[in-house]
Amino acid sequence: MSSLSAAVVTTEAEPAITRTAAAEPPTAAGQEQAEALRRIGAEATRRDAGLPADRRPARIGTLPVKVTFTDAYEKVGEEFRRPMWGLLGLGGDDVSPVGVDFADTSPTFSVVGPPGSGRSTTLAALAVSLLVSGTRLVVLAPRESPLRALGNHPGVRLITATEPTVEEFTEALESGSGPRVVMVDDADLFVLPDIDQNLRSLAQSGKDRGIGLVIATTAETMTGAMGWLGALKRHRKGVLLGPQSVLEGDFIGARLAHAHLRGRRPGRALTVEPRSGELISLQIPETTLD
Incomplete structure (x- = not known):
């Protein structure tokens, strides 16, 4: 009986979508917006920690x-x-x-x-x-x-x-x-x-x-x-x-x-x-x- 094995390979990921934009120095307003988004994300994560998988947004991998x-x-x-x-x-x-x-x-x-x-x-x-x-x-x-x-x-x-x-x-x-x-x-x-x-x-x-x-x-x-x-x-x-x-x-x-x-x-x-x-x-x- 022949043995079956899988080759060892790397697992580098390919992004689904690549966007490029000119680098701009952060402004005070931009930093405040970023911080606000982080707070919203943290609150949503805490609030929905027990939500069943079938009710969560579709995952894009x-x-x-x-x-x-x-x-x-x-x-x-x-x-x-x-x-x-x-x-x-x-x-x-x-x-x-x-x-x-x-x-x-x-x-x-x-x-x-x-x-x-x-x-x-x-x-x-x-x-x-x-x-x-x-x-x-x-x-x-x-x-x-x-x-x-x-x-x-x-x-x-x-x-x-x-x-x-x-x-x-x-x-x-x-x-x-x-x-x-x-x-x-x-x-x-x-x-x-x-x-x-x-x-x-x-x-x-x-x-x-x-x-x-x-x-x-x-x-x-x-x-x-x-x-x-x-x-x-x-x-x-x-x-x-x-x-x-x-x-x-x-x-x-x-x-x-x-x-x-x-x-x-x-x-x-x-x-x-x-x-x-x-x-x-x-x-x-x-x-x-x-």
Whole structure:
């Protein structure tokens, strides 16, 4: 059984909004106003110390520049630590865990981005959290991929062939029992494979069979998606890493602005929050599989 560990990273924070202003010497009136605001803040803090969390103003946090899988998963509530729920990262105004529920809202999911943008790392975070919660995985990794390190895990069936046969895939999918998720890294190599009908069936009705499907691929592949990839694309569920065009928002059912294409950091992604339906930014946790 392979061990799963998270890389140690720094936790420097990125401010959500940066404002610049010319420095001005403080005036007596300005000092009095600042002191008055401090008194008001202290009084409000004392007055509302016992106020329930659901009655407090919404918290606006800042996304970390980097975060480990361990630190991110520690924030996941017990209600989400169940089969078929996988961790994507930390995001939203409150910088809380954002995940994929393969048993409910997202039976299929696409991780879309250019090479080197963190697609495999995103799959690794999903894989670890799914395995921890008791979900079995069938992993297709036709190229060198961090996911190949999971090959000795008892809850994983690994296929590295570039052209897996129907028999090989069916045997891996049907081995064992319980909830399962099929993970396809570098899905651009499976545009029209021999197992096209098998994967198309999962994309169309895998939820009814208790099987989720998640892929990692490029925007170019998704743009011209045919066969099983075309069936998966129609779900419009996923996450974007380093988007190059506003048209990529269609892959996740969102409308992008040109501002979303600028200054993307490694591991920073865009997705649609499943509860609110809003487009949010999130940080993918750095996850190392040993």
